[in-house]
Amino acid sequence: MRVDDIVSRLGGELLGPGDTQIRALAPLDSAGPDEISFLANPKYRKQLDSTAAAAVIVGAGLTPPAGKSYIVSDAPYLYFARVAQLLHPEPQPVPGIDPRASVRSQIPASVRVEAGACIDDSVVLGEGVVVGAGSVIGRGCRIGAGTRLSANVTLYPDCVIGAQCRIHSGAVIGADGFGYARERDGRWVKIPQTGRVVIGDDVEIGANTTIDRGAMDDTVIGDGVKLDNQIQIAHNVTIGAMTAVAGCVGIAGSTRIGARCMIGGQAGIIGHLEIADDVVVSAGTLVTKSIRKAGVYTANLPLQAHGDWVREFSHLRHLDSMAARIRELEKRLDKGEAAS
Numbered sequence: 001m002r003v004d005d006i007v008s009r010l011g012g013e014l015l016g017p018g019d020t021q022i023r024a025l026a027p028l029d030s031a032g033p034d035e036i037s038f039l040a041n042p043k044y045r046k047q048l049d050s051t052a053a054a055a056v057i058v059g060a061g062l063t064p065p066a067g068k069s070y071i072v073s074d075a076p077y078l079y080f081a082r083v084a085q086l087l088h089p090e091p092q093p094v095p096g097i098d099p100r101a102s103v104r105s106q107i108p109a110s111v112r113v114e115a116g117a118c119i120d121d122s123v124v125l126g127e128g129v130v131v132g133a134g135s136v137i138g139r140g141c142r143i144g145a146g147t148r149l150s151a152n153v154t155l156y157p158d159c160v161i162g163a164q165c166r167i168h169s170g171a172v173i174g175a176d177g178f179g180y181a182r183e184r185d186g187r188w189v190k191i192p193q194t195g196r197v198v199i200g201d202d203v204e205i206g207a208n209t210t211i212d213r214g215a216m217d218d219t220v221i222g223d224g225v226k227l228d229n230q231i232q233i234a235h236n237v238t239i240g241a242m243t244a245v246a247g248c249v250g251i252a253g254s255t256r257i258g259a260r261c262m263i264g265g266q267a268g269i270i271g272h273l274e275i276a277d278d279v280v281v282s283a284g285t286l287v288t289k290s291i292r293k294a295g296v297y298t299a300n301l302p303l304q305a306h307g308d309w310v311r312e313f314s315h316l317r318h319l320d321s322m323a324a325r326i327r328e329l330e331k332r333l334d335k336g337e338a339a340s
Helices: 003-010 076-087 308-319 319-339
Strands: 013-015 034-038 053-058 069-073 172-175 179-183 188-190 197-201 211-212 220-221 279-281 296-297
Touching: 003 013, 003 069, 003 076, 034 076, 053 076, 069 076, 172 197, 197 211, 211 220, 308 319
Parallel strands: 034 053, 053 069, 172 211, 197 220, 279 296
Antiparallel strands: 013 069, 179 188
């Protein structure tokens, strides 16, 4: 694709020749003479002088060196993502039902069902849905138009998935939530999980992520939510529209997360909390109380050498006794001032 074709489709300001041919995308430091890259972080500015990229997407206000094609954009990384979509469009699925699949519901002719997939009774699929090899869609599920399930996705009965979603391999949606009552002798009594999982439009769910069905009400994932790999979402959790959650996050039951939040990798969120819209939770943070205001929240220690950590932790162990000594000194000082 020519650079001027990209600009005509996506906008931006073109600097330099427009007939430069682009065949792929690459980082600045490894891009070749038929590839396009981007500069979003000013600390990599020096790489502009040495990159072999045929074209570079840069931010407004930057004066790049001559001799290449540049696309000026207010949001270079976002523009790069749009270019990636142009150069690497999703392949269009070929409709049809593989003879090795099991289909027990009426489905549109535009749907693709791959080998080993199982679709139970009373399932409703929209136009253009793809059911990957070995995937299982339980009784009564509904899936919106254009949604694609990769291989070995499991939807338990009565799940609702919106349109234009992407669900990656190994995801399990609608398994029972972790709900038990305890007998006096310690035995656990299972509470039937009778709610559903309801997922909005344009949601992406990463590989091996699990979303549990509600105990009585539904577990709800809003429109445009992006979930990374290996995330655990417990029963009756609600996640607001356009929130993004990175890998290995655990969200305990009945927590409500607002819209446009960003949850860093390996964060943990305990149950029955309220998190406001536009909250950022840093990676590795344990959230133990509700967050009522938008902002960035962090609750973890920075990395340091093991010996330094052991020494500093040893000081922490003596904080109580140190505080007691300080209080005693303050009392003595107060008595001394009073006497004088």
